[in-house]
Amino acid sequence: MSIQPCGVFNTSYGQCMAAIRTKNQWITFIAFFVFMGISPLIFSGYTISLINRIAIYVVVVHGLNLLTGYTGQISVAQSAFMAVGAFTTGILSTKLGMNLWLCMPFAGIVAGLIGILFGIPSFRVKGLYLALVSIGAQFIIMYVLLHWKSLTGGVHGIFIEPLKLGSIEFIGDSSFYYVAMGMACLVTYFTKNIVRTRVGRAFIAVRDNDIVAEFMGVNLYLYKVFSFFVGCFFAGIGGWLWACYIGSASIDQYSLIDSVWFLAMVVIGGMGSVVGTIFGVCFVEILRESTNIMGPIIGDAIPALGMTVATALPLLSLGVVIVIFLIFEPRGLAHRWEIVKNLYRLWPYSR
Amino acid sequence: MEQFLSYLLPGLMRGSVYTVIALGFIVIYRTTSVLNFAQGELFLLGAYGVYFAIAQAGLPAYFGIPLAFIILGLLGGLIERFTLRPLIGQPVLGIILMTLGLSVFLRGVVVLIWSDITIPVPTIFASGGVKFLGIILPTQYIWFAAISICISVILYLFFTRFSTGLQMTAVADNTQLAQSCGVSVNRVTAAAWIIACIITGAGGYMLCTITGVYPLMGELGLRSLSVVLAGGMESIAGAMIMGPVVGAIEFVLSGYLDPYVGGGLRDVVAFAVLIVFLVFRPQGLFGWKIIERV
Numbered sequence: 001m002s003i004q005p006c007g008v009f010n011t012s013y014g015q016c017m018a019a020i021r022t023k024n025q026w027i028t029f030i031a032f033f034v035f036m037g038i039s040p041l042i043f044s045g046y047t048i049s050l051i052n053r054i055a056i057y058v059v060v061v062h063g064l065n066l067l068t069g070y071t072g073q074i075s076v077a078q079s080a081f082m083a084v085g086a087f088t089t090g091i092l093s094t095k096l097g098m099n100l101w102l103c104m105p106f107a108g109i110v111a112g113l114i115g116i117l118f119g120i121p122s123f124r125v126k127g128l129y130l131a132l133v134s135i136g137a138q139f140i141i142m143y144v145l146l147h148w149k150s151l152t153g154g155v156h157g158i159f160i161e162p163l164k165l166g167s168i169e170f171i172g173d174s175s176f177y178y179v180a181m182g183m184a185c186l187v188t189y190f191t192k193n194i195v196r197t198r199v200g201r202a203f204i205a206v207r208d209n210d211i212v213a214e215f216m217g218v219n220l221y222l223y224k225v226f227s228f229f230v231g232c233f234f235a236g237i238g239g240w241l242w243a244c245y246i247g248s249a250s251i252d253q254y255s256l257i258d259s260v261w262f263l264a265m266v267v268i269g270g271m272g273s274v275v276g277t278i279f280g281v282c283f284v285e286i287l288r289e290s291t292n293i294m295g296p297i298i299g300d301a302i303p304a305l306g307m308t309v310a311t312a313l314p315l316l317s318l319g320v321v322i323v324i325f326l327i328f329e330p331r332g333l334a335h336r337w338e339i340v341k342n343l344y345r346l347w348p349y350s351r
Numbered sequence: 352m353e354q355f356l357s358y359l360l361p362g363l364m365r366g367s368v369y370t371v372i373a374l375g376f377i378v379i380y381r382t383t384s385v386l387n388f389a390q391g392e393l394f395l396l397g398a399y400g401v402y403f404a405i406a407q408a409g410l411p412a413y414f415g416i417p418l419a420f421i422i423l424g425l426l427g428g429l430i431e432r433f434t435l436r437p438l439i440g441q442p443v444l445g446i447i448l449m450t451l452g453l454s455v456f457l458r459g460v461v462v463l464i465w466s467d468i469t470i471p472v473p474t475i476f477a478s479g480g481v482k483f484l485g486i487i488l489p490t491q492y493i494w495f496a497a498i499s500i501c502i503s504v505i506l507y508l509f510f511t512r513f514s515t516g517l518q519m520t521a522v523a524d525n526t527q528l529a530q531s532c533g534v535s536v537n538r539v540t541a542a543a544w545i546i547a548c549i550i551t552g553a554g555g556y557m558l559c560t561i562t563g564v565y566p567l568m569g570e571l572g573l574r575s576l577s578v579v580l581a582g583g584m585e586s587i588a589g590a591m592i593m594g595p596v597v598g599a600i601e602f603v604l605s606g607y608l609d610p611y612v613g614g615g616l617r618d619v620v621a622f623a624v625l626i627v628f629l630v631f632r633p634q635g636l637f638g639w640k641i642i643e644r645v
Binding site: 068072074076118120121124125127128129131132133135136137139140143146147256257260263264267271305308309311312313314315316318319320321322323326327330 | 386388434437438441443444445447448449451452453454455456457458459460462463466467570573576577580612615618619622623625626629630633
């Protein structure tokens with residue numbers, strides 16, 4: 001954003017505000033979409049399932065990034081809001097027989113409204129105290145979902161029919177890929193635009209100095225509520241995607257530790273950066289996948305550790321990565337990417 | 352009435368364990384304004400450490416238990432030195448995420464060493480019960496209350512009479528001024544972490560003698576956050592009073608309401624208390640009134 005390549009001049013406001021500006025950017029953009037479109041044909045089912053998970057988490061973490069990275073409202077309850085979205089989908093589609101596609105906005109809206117409910121304390125407290133509220137929210141939401149058995153099915157969860165469009169069934173990795181990737185692109189587009197408009201600038205103002213922001217005419221309550229709504233709305237959409245993907249809404253997939261994973265994705269990617277979110281999700285998800293593969297191998301190689309190493313390794317690696325990033329690169333992968341990009345653009349004067 | 356008492360009295364006594372864990376939070380928060388979300392895992396390590404010393408290494412209890420707590424204290428010092436000291440001056444989200452990351456890491460260590468099954472922790476408290484007001488109270492609950500009161504009183508004296516304790520309060524109040532008066536902030540911070548780890552470990556050990564210990568118990572340690580907050584983030588007296596109160600609220604509410612809501616209410620009552628306090632009285636009942644308000 002900061003440094004444009006040589007020979008790019010703004011001759012109109014429209015040009016100045018365009019997201020994609022140079023010929024090379026257009027070429028990369030189109031090449032990316034073509035590549036994404038044909039990748040189910042190239043990659044194996046295993047890789048596609050990894051990409052599906054990354055796409056779904058990108059949707060969820062964009063929401064958390066808007067809430068925590070841009071507005072500065074710390075939330076450790078993102079996976080609970082994802083669960084709200086998933087269970088809303090399950091309840092609407094099984095109890096009311098609603099079309100699954102129609103459930104999607106409702107999943108987002110219900111999660112968003114519950115997010116606003118738990119965001120209300122943010123009018124009075126901030127920082128540390130807000131993190132406490134969200135931990136409370138995580139436990140209370142999961143408790144309600146577990147114990148409201150008549151509605152949510154308790155521990156058994158809700159079975160969800162596969163997603164259909166006309167005669168096409170989105171079942172299995174390579175066909176669901178298009179739904180997940182489509183949503184991820186849509187949400188990325190939306191987030192990218194939200195942060196470079198008035199709303200996004202207001203979010204950043206609230207994060208950087210709320211008192212000054214209010215002084216400058218930013219309606220603090222409105223933008224905080226909106227930030228909670230959007231953040232949790234995306235979590236709800238992510239929950240809808242996840243529920244349709246695995247074919248059920250069940251309690252055990254949305255625990256406190258998942259919320260910590262999401263927060264780690266935001267910080268590792270770089271807070272307050274749209275592209276950083278995507279980096280963060282990819283990095284953490286690939287890390288988790290590789291520890292899942294490495295765990296049993298290490299368990300076999302060193303029998304003294306036993307099979308517990310498979311459960312422990314993801315936790316250990318996540319903890320180590322969080323500690324290392326916070327100490328050595330608190331601005332995340334997005335900042336590294338910015339450095340590399342400027343190095344390339346300014347070459348040979350980049351030193 | 353008898354039924355009410357049978358919920359209230361065990362609740363009060365078990366809540367005194369929350370006081371002990373809350374004191375661990377408070378010692379760290381008072382000195383460094385870091386709220387340690389890894390407290391739940393330190394709590395686990397207390398129980399696992401004693402299990403390791405007595406059941407696995409075969410040490411006698413009078414030697415093994417102090418040894419386990421000393422090692423835990425040293426671990427606390429190391430945590431402070433290598434993870435939190437580099438973060439001084441960073442935004443609060445970084446510190447929160449650091450303690451969350453630590454909690455994930457420590458849970459990984461626990462799972463790696465002791466697997467994720469429930470392990471019975473060797474107890475040093477006599478079994479049996481005492482009849483009081485027509486209710487039979489387990490002897491260990493009485494021990495919990497006694498130990499909790501002892502620790503609270505010792506900590507209170509430590510913070511008001513001893514020079515290290517006074518220095519901790521000075522650092523909390525104004526770090527730069529304390530430093531220019533010759534207080535070694537690093538030493539004081541490390542001392543706070545060591546003390547907090549030992550106290551939390553003791554709390555974890557006490558609670559786990561009843562239930563046994565498994566890695567997810569760590570989330571139980573987070574429940575005492577409501578005690579910390581309700582009593583006031585810096586107040587030892589607040590934790591001493593609110594611990595039993597929160598314990599009693601948990602037991603009484605879950606005793607009366609569990610049949611209607613399908614059980615397990617005890618797991619969330621503390622968090623509801625937490626949110627109510629955050630909305631209506633964020634500085635707690637006895638805290639210093641310096642909360643960040645918007």
